[in-house]
Amino acid sequence: xxxxxQDRRVIRLPIDxxxxxxxxxxxxxxxxxxxxxxxxxxSANSFLFDAGSTDGGQSVPPVLVHxxxxxxxxxxxxxxxxxxxxxxxxxxxxxxxxxxxxxxxRELARRWPALMLVASNAGARLxxxxxxxxxxxxxPAAGTAEASGAGxxxxxxxxxxxxxxxxxxxxxxxxxxxxxQEACRELAGGHRLxxxxxxxxxxPGALMAFEERTGLLMSGKFFAAHLCSESFAEANRDSTEExxxxxxxxxxxxxxxxxxxxxxxxxxxxxxTIAPGHGPAIAESWRSLLxxxxxxxxxxxxxxxxxxxxxxxxxxxxxxxxxxxAQGVSRTGVRVxxxxxxxxxxxxxxxxxxxxxxxxxxxxxxxxxxPTPIVSALGTLLAEGDRSKPVGVFGSFGWSGEAIDxxxxxxxxxxxxxxxxxxxxxxSPDLATLRALEETGTxxxxxxxxxxxxxxxxxxxxGLNESRSNPAIQALGRVVGSLCxxxxxxxxxxxSQSGAMVASWVSQASFSPPGFTVAVAKDRSVxxxxxxxxxxxxxxxxxxxxREPMKRFLRPFPPGADRFAGLETQVSPGGQPLLPEAVxxxxxxxxxxxxxxxxxxxxxxxxxxxxxxxxxxxxxxxxRNGGSY
Numbered sequence: 001x002x003x004x005x006q007d008r009r010v011i012r013l014p015i016d017x018x019x020x021x022x023x024x025x026x027x028x029x030x031x032x033x034x035x036x037x038x039x040x041x042x043s044a045n046s047f048l049f050d051a052g053s054t055d056g057g058q059s060v061p062p063v064l065v066h067x068x069x070x071x072x073x074x075x076x077x078x079x080x081x082x083x084x085x086x087x088x089x090x091x092x093x094x095x096x097x098x099x100x101x102x103x104x105x106r107e108l109a110r111r112w113p114a115l116m117l118v119a120s121n122a123g124a125r126l127x128x129x130x131x132x133x134x135x136x137x138x139x140p141a142a143g144t145a146e147a148s149g150a151g152x153x154x155x156x157x158x159x160x161x162x163x164x165x166x167x168x169x170x171x172x173x174x175x176x177x178x179x180x181q182e183a184c185r186e187l188a189g190g191h192r193l194x195x196x197x198x199x200x201x202x203x204p205g206a207l208m209a210f211e212e213r214t215g216l217l218m219s220g221k222f223f224a225a226h227l228c229s230e231s232f233a234e235a236n237r238d239s240t241e242e243x244x245x246x247x248x249x250x251x252x253x254x255x256x257x258x259x260x261x262x263x264x265x266x267x268x269x270x271x272x273t274i275a276p277g278h279g280p281a282i283a284e285s286w287r288s289l290l291x292x293x294x295x296x297x298x299x300x301x302x303x304x305x306x307x308x309x310x311x312x313x314x315x316x317x318x319x320x321x322x323x324x325x326a327q328g329v330s331r332t333g334v335r336v337x338x339x340x341x342x343x344x345x346x347x348x349x350x351x352x353x354x355x356x357x358x359x360x361x362x363x364x365x366x367x368x369x370x371p372t373p374i375v376s377a378l379g380t381l382l383a384e385g386d387r388s389k390p391v392g393v394f395g396s397f398g399w400s401g402e403a404i405d406x407x408x409x410x411x412x413x414x415x416x417x418x419x420x421x422x423x424x425x426x427x428s429p430d431l432a433t434l435r436a437l438e439e440t441g442t443x444x445x446x447x448x449x450x451x452x453x454x455x456x457x458x459x460x461x462x463g464l465n466e467s468r469s470n471p472a473i474q475a476l477g478r479v480v481g482s483l484c485x486x487x488x489x490x491x492x493x494x495x496s497q498s499g500a501m502v503a504s505w506v507s508q509a510s511f512s513p514p515g516f517t518v519a520v521a522k523d524r525s526v527x528x529x530x531x532x533x534x535x536x537x538x539x540x541x542x543x544x545x546x547r548e549p550m551k552r553f554l555r556p557f558p559p560g561a562d563r564f565a566g567l568e569t570q571v572s573p574g575g576q577p578l579l580p581e582a583v584x585x586x587x588x589x590x591x592x593x594x595x596x597x598x599x600x601x602x603x604x605x606x607x608x609x610x611x612x613x614x615x616x617x618x619x620x621x622x623x624r625n626g627g628s629y
Contacts, residue, residue: 010075013232016214018050018189021275022079024072027228031071032431034324034438035250038243038531039491041228044068045277046076047209047218048083052188060188061089065209065218066277069100073107081111089114091177093195095220096277097126097205099133099315106131109171118177120197122343123205131173179207196265198222200258202251202319204343215272221251222262223289225279233273237285242532242593244279244289248296254309254326254336256297263293303335305448308356310349310381312341312371314364317396317428322362324434325394328441332523333598334448341373349377353384357448358419360392361411363403370403378407382414391416392444394423419444420559431495435525436560442523443559476626481506483546483619485553486518487569487577488529488536498577499526500563502553504621504629505599506538514606516588519599525557530602534590537576542583542616549579573608583616585609 007028013021024044029036036042047065054060062084068076084090090112094105097119105127109115119127184194192212198220199206209218225243234240252259267290274289275281282289307329313319326336337352353359359381363374370378385391391411395404401424408422420440425433481504489498505519518538520527530536541549557563570578572587579585588604623629 008072008075010072010079011230012079015047015216015232016191018052018191019211019214019216020048020050020083021232022046022048022076023230023232024068024076025228025230026071030226032429032434033320034327034434035247036226037250037434037528038226038246040226040243042226042278043228043280044072045218045275045279045281047216047275048080049187049191049193050189051084051088054186054188055190056186058186060186061091063091063093063187063193065093065193066095066220067092067101067104067108069098070103070107071100073104076104077107077111084112086111087114088112089116091116091118093118093193093207093209094123094127094205095207095209095218096203097123097130099130102127102130106170109174115174116177117174118179118195118207120199120205120207121178121180122197122199123207124176124178126205127176128173132170184212198262198265199343200262201255201338201340201344202323204340210269210271212270215270217266217269217271217274217286218277219266219274220277222259222276223274223282223286223293224276227279229280231280232275233281233283234279237282237288240280240282241292245292245296246531247278248293249330250327251323252293253296253300253330254323254338256300256335260294260297263290266290299333300330300335303333305333305445305452306335306337306356307444307448308352308359309336309338309362310341310352310359310374310377311339311362311394312364312374313362314366314371315396317425318362318364318394320429320434321394321396321423321425321437322360324429324437325360325392325441325444328438328443329445331438331442331527332445332449334445341377342371344373346380349380350384353381354386356389358390358392358444359385360394360419361407362394363407364395365397365401365403368400368402370406374403374407378410382410385414385416387415387417390419390444390447392419392423394425396425396428398427419447431491431497432560435497435528438528439525439557439559442525443556446523473627474625477623479626480620480622483541483550483621484518485539485541485549485579485582486520486526486536487539487564487579488526488534489576490529490534497529498562498564499524499529500553500577501526502550503538509603510605515591515603516586516606517601517603519596519601521599527600530590530593530600532590532593535574535576535607536588536590536604537572537578538586538588539579539582540584540586541619542581542613543619545581545616546619549581580612583613583618584611 008026010024027041029039030042046067049063051062179195182196187193194210196208198208225240225247227243273281273283274286311322329336339352363370393407484503486503487500491497501524503518507517509515509517574587576587586606586609588606590604592603594601
């Protein structure tokens with residue numbers, strides 16, 4: 001459930017004389033987008049430099065860096081108004097541009113008529129495009145409509161029947177100080193602010209700010225984590241590593257090459273603290289975080305296969321669909337090459353189309369049409385695309401969805417094969433739709449990997465896989481484990497998510513407290529429900545009765561399908577599904593996760609458990625080799 005306005009507040013965190021962090025806090029999940037999936041709340045960090053004089057005696061107005069979105073408008077404007085008088089010539093550095101932030105900028109322009117904005121070249125263009133636009137009606141759970149459309153759908157969020165509040169006309173667009181390349185500005189109190197444009201496909205208008213005296217890097221989306229924390233900095237690196245990795249996987253992995261270039265530039269700065277746009281600052285271990293970003297991106301670089309993700313997004317909803325698809329694809333070890341068609345060059349587009357093993361193209365519908373950059377990208381795809389490579393089409397709509405129809409019809413007529421049916425999402429995707437989108441991406445990644453293996457077998461004449469004939473791999477297969485079904489459920493009512501998988505790599509790991517480990521492949525859908533703090537159940541199967549549950553949970557499920565539909569289950573004390581035919585069950589809480597190649601090893605502490613059949617014996621899994629399950 002999204003938080004109400006009463007859940008949101010803003011606190012002041014002094015950083016240095018004349019410099020304050022205004023942290024917006026929400027203890028509950030703020031939005032449905034994939035990066036909020038750990039459901040640990042969020043925070044949005046803004047930074048206010050006081051007005052005064054430079055060391056040279058020049059008068060300087062107050063400067064606000066990285067304002068939050070309109071979700072925090074009321075408490076943020078109250079706090080800012082207490083610190084900055086209405087007649088001040090407030091300057092606002094806009095590090096991230098989307099409709100939610102532009103809505104807050106409009107409120108700032110009403111309160112401070114002498115307002116001036118500071119943005120990158122791409123950021124200024126986006127602000128100008130969005131300033132006078134009235135966002136379409138929103139449903140309470142879905143967010144804003146991005147485009148007009150209706151029709152058949154793979155994943156659809158229904159529109160709200162409730163009337164929407166009338167929106168006020170926008171105030172005049174303030175003057176924009178455009179930062180075309182790195183530039184530094186003298187501020188009051190001896191502060192010196194350097195602005196660094198860091199465009200990426202997901203955030204073409206991104207702008208970082210580095211304050212030289214304090215060594216504070218205000219990094220925006222980079223190094224962020226959705227956590228609700230009142231402390232300015234993290235306690236230690238381990239306390240936030242999982243959250244920052246999750247944010248990276250959701251949003252940074254599809255553009256790992258561009259992210260690495262930004263990290264290389266930051267290595268040259270005399271940083272002392274990194275303060276991202278979301279989550280606590282990193283004061284003691286920022287170098288290890290930069291190293292983590294490189295390490296996480298290296299896995300993308302080693303991938304044998306890649307999927308090109310081409311899109312444009314008016315209100316962010318099509319981009320949210322793209323994020324979910326990308327996360328699903330990335331789980332399979334397939335690299336994602338993300339390209340924002342509004343800002344990509346013709347050479348970049350052509351290189352992506354020619355090099356990738358599959359291509360996904362997404363568009364909103366604006367005024368009954370696809371945006372011009374998408375039409376151009378479609379033309380290039382039709383002219384240069386390989387018909388043997390699968391394609392996919394997606395987009396958000398509100399009434400008629402002509403853009404999605406155009407993409408589908410042109411690609412079908414052009415002889416392309418589709419990896420999945422066109423995805424149409426009304427308004428923004430809800431939680432169930434996001435999960436289906438992620439699973440759609442995972443299915444595509446698995447399909448590509450399967451085709452690659454078949455191609456290798458054809459080239460080798462269908463011979464044995466070399467690794468499976470390796471004596472060490474054969475010996476590894478003699479390590480046996482109990483056959484279990486791992487089940488998990490999270491959330492309540494309409495926001496409930498559930499999943500299940502057959503698990504045979506299970507082992508007791510501790511006596512006190514009682515605990516065990518289970519290995520979960522990265523491309524398993526249930527993996528998203530197994531983060532630190534999550535509960536799940538382990539259903540230990542009985543020898544002689546393992547066939548039916550294995551048959552059910554080993555078969556492929558369509559994206560978004562309920563794994564427990566039509567199945568009679570019991571419920572553990574913590575609400576986890578239990579299989580009555582099991583010999584025993586354990587309910588446990590995830591305490592640690594360790595990345596091990598293509599799997600996560602989950603350590604969990606047992607909270608409850610029981611025997612369902614004291615006379616039965618545990619089913620075990622015998623393998624011929626350690627090269628497969």
